[in-house]
Amino acid sequence: MGIVGWIILGFLAGVIAKAIMPGGDRGGCILTTLIGIGGALLGGFLATALGFGDPIDEFFDLSTWVAAVAGALVILFAWNAVRGRRAA
Numbered sequence: 001m002g003i004v005g006w007i008i009l010g011f012l013a014g015v016i017a018k019a020i021m022p023g024g025d026r027g028g029c030i031l032t033t034l035i036g037i038g039g040a041l042l043g044g045f046l047a048t049a050l051g052f053g054d055p056i057d058e059f060f061d062l063s064t065w066v067a068a069v070a071g072a073l074v075i076l077f078a079w080n081a082v083r084g085r086r087a088a
Contacts, residue, residue, distance in 0.1 A: 005059050009068055010037030017072035021080070035079065039072025040064075046071065 011029070014036030018027070027035070047067045058064060 006037060007033060009040055009059060013039055013068035013072045016069050017076050021073060021076050035075050036072045039075045040068035042074060043067030043071025
């Protein structure tokens with residue numbers, strides 16, 4: 001998958017993760033894309049480490065999207081936890 005594919009996958013995974021995660025997250029398009037790209041990398045790494053194969057190989061593969069969104073949810077949860085502590 002090329003760099004443009006990673007950016008598109010990251011943006012869409014970030015948007016899906018923000019739609020799933022409750023709360024008023026006010027990050028913009030760039031933050032959403034970075035969370036999604038990081039989530040795709042994290043999800044792919046964790047799935048490989050747990051023995052599920054290499055899920056981040058094809059753009060239109062379901063395992064790619066599941067791993068990317070799951071990783072983005074983890075990163076978004078951590079981001080909200082860190083940001084919430086600073087505001088308090």
